[in-house]
Amino acid sequence: MSKVIAITGASAGIGRATALALAQRGSSLALCARRGDVLDAVGEEVRRLGGQVLVVAADVSHEADMDRFVARTVEHFGRLDVMICNAGFGIYGTIDQIAAADMRRLIDVNYMGTYHAARAALPVFRRQAAGHVVIISSIVGKRGVPYVGAYAATKFAQVGLAECLRAELVGTDIHVTVVYPISTETEFFQVMTRESGHATRAAGPRQSAERVADAIARAIERPTPEVYPYRLAKWLAIVNAVAPGLSDRLVKRWGRKPM
Numbered sequence: 001m002s003k004v005i006a007i008t009g010a011s012a013g014i015g016r017a018t019a020l021a022l023a024q025r026g027s028s029l030a031l032c033a034r035r036g037d038v039l040d041a042v043g044e045e046v047r048r049l050g051g052q053v054l055v056v057a058a059d060v061s062h063e064a065d066m067d068r069f070v071a072r073t074v075e076h077f078g079r080l081d082v083m084i085c086n087a088g089f090g091i092y093g094t095i096d097q098i099a100a101a102d103m104r105r106l107i108d109v110n111y112m113g114t115y116h117a118a119r120a121a122l123p124v125f126r127r128q129a130a131g132h133v134v135i136i137s138s139i140v141g142k143r144g145v146p147y148v149g150a151y152a153a154t155k156f157a158q159v160g161l162a163e164c165l166r167a168e169l170v171g172t173d174i175h176v177t178v179v180y181p182i183s184t185e186t187e188f189f190q191v192m193t194r195e196s197g198h199a200t201r202a203a204g205p206r207q208s209a210e211r212v213a214d215a216i217a218r219a220i221e222r223p224t225p226e227v228y229p230y231r232l233a234k235w236l237a238i239v240n241a242v243a244p245g246l247s248d249r250l251v252k253r254w255g256r257k258p259m
Contacts, residue, residue: 009087060113
């Protein structure tokens with residue numbers, strides 16, 4: 001897979017795992033995140049695997065940062081084939097517990113960050129007449145679960161953006177893929193607990209970041225509109241579409257609960 005691939009939120013979790021998986025497959029990588037020192041360490045891991053890498057400290061919530069990230073990628077590698085919109089975080093709480101300021105922060109990073117990254121990449125893809133936008137959403141972008149309503153809202157927004165963009169690009173060689181991980185074993189939940197001031201627990205299944213990364217890599221090799229790294233998760237979306245009341249009871253039982 002000799003592609004030039006940009007990844008936002010690449011310093012940890014799914015972003016880091018995806019960078020390493022793609023490096024092993026021969027991709028050239030442009031990585032961005034806010035934590036420059038941690039990102040540099042990921043860049044070194046990529047180099048040890050024999051990969052070519054460009055590291056750019058940037059904040060996805062800033063339009064200018066994403067424009068700069070894409071411009072530096074094209075300047076360094078000569079092109080951009082894939083933009084993986086991965087950066088994001090979450091906050092626990094019922095809808096009436098989430099402060100408006102926290103909701104705005106979630107929107108700025110999770111939704112606007114996706115929008116800024118995709119928007120910066122699209123002119124390059126249009127010039128090349130080829131490209132691929134990969135958006136890392138969540139299964140809660142298909143079916144909301146208790147205590148993550150604010151986070152789920154931003155994931156639903158990502159999906160709406162992706163579906164419209166995919167329809168706009170029908171008939172071109174520019175692809176759009178949405179990835180729907182379930183709970184993933186990363187530092188995401190430590191960050192979520194810190195941001196929320198309390199923890200939650202869930203009884204449902206979990207998956208590794210490496211499993212998600214492998215699913216992303218396969219979707220880049222053979223573009224597809226939707227990817228469910230944990231395949232059974234797709235049934236939650238189907239049940240929600242045909243029997244939303246039943247789905248309410250299922251997620252009430254198996255969804256997140258305060259500790």
